[in-house]
Amino acid sequence: MIGVPLKHERISRILAREIQDGSHRSGERLPGEHLLAQRFGVSRTTVRAALAELSEQGLITTRTGKGSYVLFDGRPPDDRLGWARASAVRGAATTVRTLAVRETHDGALAAELGLARDAFVRVERIRELVSDGTVVSYERSSLPPLPVLRELPVCGVGPESLTELLLRAGLRPDHGEQRIGGRPVDVREAELLRRAPGDWFLETRRTSRAADGSLVEHVVSLLDPEHFQLTLACG
The missing domain is CATH 3.40.1410.10 (Chorismate lyase-like)
Structure with missing residues (x-):
């Protein structure tokens, strides 16, 4: 049986796809946690978990007080x-x-x-x-x-x-x-x-x-x- 993705996993997959297809370009600041929470209808805690996954994948970097920025430039990390x-x-x-x-x-x-x-x-x-x-x-x-x-x-x-x-x-x-x-x-x-x-x-x-x-x-x-x-x- 295939498990249903958790909320933060679903969000990270959507954002990862948007980053990889160029909707969010290298160096661009992603929308803040509040806006992302509104977009996906989830809590900011869930958004933070999704952003943490994207960071672990090397797609973004997140800095306290500044936000999350796209690192992906067409070369997916292997x-x-x-x-x-x-x-x-x-x-x-x-x-x-x-x-x-x-x-x-x-x-x-x-x-x-x-x-x-x-x-x-x-x-x-x-x-x-x-x-x-x-x-x-x-x-x-x-x-x-x-x-x-x-x-x-x-x-x-x-x-x-x-x-x-x-x-x-x-x-x-x-x-x-x-x-x-x-x-x-x-x-x-x-x-x-x-x-x-x-x-x-x-x-x-x-x-x-x-x-x-x-x-x-x-x-x-x-x-x-x-x-x-x-x-x-x-x-």
């Missing part, structure tokens, strides 16, 4: 793989901008990942504060040159997230590894981030692989420590 997630901590609205999508050859990365071919589709993106355009992160994704992904340099990323594009290309992460540290940014990175060379940033390097060991995605992210925290999710 708790099963135990990735450390980078979460904006100040509740500021942000937007993601694609800088470049191109085919490239990178022998050093191919050797590092143990790949026979050195061809990749590389996507570079930055995240900026909506308020003043401050760049708070830079992300460089290296993808296998499959037909769907090789079209990206021509058609661009478009409205789909990279996760959706990878799934459309038949790439599903099964396992991988992630390294986390910090380092000063080099001259080119500093230019993209609009910072000074040598400024210190958090760095994550994540490699996702399919069940057969083939590459799904290799991502290098540089995160402004003033705006991000890292949270390890295990499940």
Whole structure:
């Protein structure tokens, strides 16, 4: 017999669906507890339980006296793989901008990942504060040159997230590894981030692989420590 979801579970599922389909965008403040309680016809205690579930899923962050803010940006956290997630901590609205999508050859990365071919589709993106355009992160994704992904340099990323594009290309992460540290940014990175060379940033390097060991995605992210925290999710 299938159990009936509790009230807070039903609410968290509805809000999660709205967040994931873009009705509530990354950095946006959710309606307050009182408004949510009115909307769903429940107590504020029930609303708090629903928000706590969304927070545990990495979809929102809640700060006392300030409200709940959306963290989801098209990359659903994969708790099963135990990735450390980078979460904006100040509740500021942000937007993601694609800088470049191109085919490239990178022998050093191919050797590092143990790949026979050195061809990749590389996507570079930055995240900026909506308020003043401050760049708070830079992300460089290296993808296998499959037909769907090789079209990206021509058609661009478009409205789909990279996760959706990878799934459309038949790439599903099964396992991988992630390294986390910090380092000063080099001259080119500093230019993209609009910072000074040598400024210190958090760095994550994540490699996702399919069940057969083939590459799904290799991502290098540089995160402004003033705006991000890292949270390890295990499940």
